[in-house]
Amino acid sequence: MAVTQVFGARVRRREDPRLIRGTATYTDDLALPGLCYAAFVRSPHAHARIKRVDASRARSAPGVLGVFTAQDLEGKVNAIPCGWQVPNCDLKTPPHPALAKDKVRYVGDAVAVVVAETRAQAHDAASLVEVEYEVLPAVVDMEEALRSPTLVHEDVPNNRVLLWSVKGGDFDAALRDPGVRVVRQRLVNQRLIPNAMETRAATAQYNPGSGELTLWVTSQNPHIARVILSGVLGFPEHKLRVVAPEVGGGFGSKIPVYPEEAVVAHLATRLGRPVKWSESRRENYLATIHGRDHVTEAELAVRSDGAVLGVRVRTLANFGAYLSTAAPAIPTILYGLVLSGPYRIPNIDCEVTGVFTNTTPTDAYRGAGRPEATYVLERMMDLAARELGMDPAEIRRKNLIPRDQFPYTVATGITYDSGDYARALDRALELVEYSKFRAEQAAARQQGRYLGIGLSTYVEICGAGPSKVVGSTGFAGGLWESAVVRFSPTGKVTVLTGTSPHGQGEETTFAQIVSQELGVPLDDVEVLHGDTDSILMGWGTYGSRTTPVGGTAVYLAAQKVKEKAQRIAAHQLEVSAEDLVFENGRFHVRGAPERGMTIQEVALQAYLAWNLPEGMEPGLEGQANWDPSNFVFPFGTHACVVEVDPETGQVKILRYVAVDDCGRVINPLIVDGQVHGGIVQGVAQALWEFAQYDQAGNLLTGSMAEYAVPKAAWLPWFECDRTETPTPVNPLGVKGVGETGTIAATPCVVNAVMDALSPFGIRHVDMPLLPERVWRAIQQAKGGAV
């Protein structure tokens, strides 16, 4: 047992010195001898036939090394596969060619690529590539796409990607319950654009001598990229190295394997020179995945006492023009299976129709499916409370799963690990001074001021996950995680993890785990990630899995090191291993603390190998692969107080309280940061952000000047607190925390605004709650002209 308490301490991040000194190396920062630059020629049309591509002017432009189209890549760069083919839903998987071949299917679809000596020359020449298009009608709206004769893919009738359902209990039977009331609402969960501050980039270098191809890429999961790209390129996996260097945020948008990465890797082998491509922000808006984009008809069956009997949803989910890597899982298993939220709901009936449209492909965006489910459920709970004349806190409390019922299996079939949901609700109500607020609200209304309070009680499924479970859902991989903990002879520790953090701080939290377990100073631990050459295997950082899955692997690897070290120490101290006590990084003989050696001294002995137990291999290293038995389920309650200006429709957040439970906390400072950032992305969906296409499929919110990435001045101060309910799923007791804020915040803010607007009789306004929308709703409610 180590005495120093590193686990749970507010340790400053170990990745920060390089980031604050400007010495970190992001993909676009790489400088290689002979580097040349790629630029893609993209379709200005949402849907068109490619009649002719004339690259002759581009080819003769200054500095140009080559111009390549789909024909040039034939047989060399295969179609980009979908990595999560959800079964039993009639999933259509039309090919996604790296460069558009006969047809372009969204504005931004890549048609050709130019490589030149400099970045500017590549862009200049790209503008000289002449593409003749026959413009086709585009389908943008999902409901229209399902009826339209216009097909995004000729072999996908009705543009229907999939029809997926999950049923638990019997919703129709619930409707026959005497005294049941059914609350209905259509809910739009608008399309969002992830906007990681670093856009995507890829740099590839081929070594003809060794036959090794190295790709540095902005990826959340370099090992997955390597597996997929080795297939796409027909390149032997052991000769392909994928490195995710410093990565500037992802939020899901850097999970997919994208066409540009395959093309750049191929071009490096073809040209025999290193090739770099960096996405402009404009390209990022068009060619990097978007998120959300659901339209849902929801019904909630509730008794007059507030007991929820059932939920039925019919959801349309927009997939855009192609199936992105994980896309089929997002609006299906990551959405439908969590529709019970933190509540006991005996009857759940969910049907999801996926739709192809002539828009940018969608995939995972922070929360990925779970924010959409939570939004539906938490809005419906508020609407039910309103209809029954119940307090929104009370209807929630009545339906929460009690803490003595865990593990608890919900109607959709998944089993929640641990929780004390009512405690988090109570704590949030206490912090936000709920009862006092209600009195203030009533008084404010007398003065013509419209205050509102919103609640969101949520549970998240994360920490994916048991490999056989995700395998049964069509994921073409495992979701276990690997770790190595390796002592060097001088007692320093290197940790290798298969996760690939890109801002989440696991270089620090994992070092805390190791420091705690091995009793070595934090500064003696280095955590490495993101390189397929040095790391056995890994499935990456997303879905709030890094700490619960990757961290557990690190913990288990450290245990193996400790066990071996103990055997060496026992041998050298001439006692049996059971007679040793491990304290503060030092083994000593029980009852004789002066007889001992530190684990760092043991490390030297392990490498010298002069005096090891009979048959023991030299060296001191532990390797562990951890495949969890279940997901983990963080939960909590958020509460938000807003004021709406009825003259302008402007919403102002006055207070925001978050009570989250992510199990045991390794580093509170980092957890706070994750929660803050998550909340802002959720608040931004509620109030500001939306991707808008016109009917021809042009993205109208196609730059940071048009899309509302939130600024510091728009945001309130967040009051964060936690409860701590460890999970039994892993030995650390930890759950994920990267997405909780985003999941909770969106319905919390919308509920608050609807509460503020309740005196007008307004039930619902779709997001984002821009001043204009709120003002119109007020005018309509007043019966005025809009």
Added chain:
Amino acid sequence: MTVNGVQYTREVEPRTLLVYFLREHLGLTGTHVGCDTSSCGACTVLLDGKAVKSCTVLAVQAEGAHITTVEGLAKDGELHPVQQAFWDEHGLQCGFCTPGMMLAAVDLLQRNPNPTDEEIRHALEGNLCRCTGYQHIVNAVKAAARLMGAAVGAPAGGA
């Protein structure tokens, strides 16, 4: 021009933006490019002491100017108080916006050594961060104000 105290003379195409001059001609890749509409502020540097978005300045316009980039903030290996405060207060996650954010903060603290929360949030409106939700950044700027105030012996500290 002089960058971080070192004088450079280079021939560049007239259209070369200052940010690409810094990154590709001088190899100072701490200054980042995050957008193409002068919206994000990742490329913020100090030009003759004032914060500018280096994607909106041509390299030739900066002829003869003194530029400070993130690489020039630390002196003799010692972190600038703003760097120290961003580290101490967890003012960064992915780090991509951080160089620009810190230089915008330096600019603010030069003009207003003791800013309120509201003044800090307003001053950082030209710098976007997608990770932190800004709260720890505001804390960092306040902490930097305290560090800098302590350094000159003046009372300081945000509201």
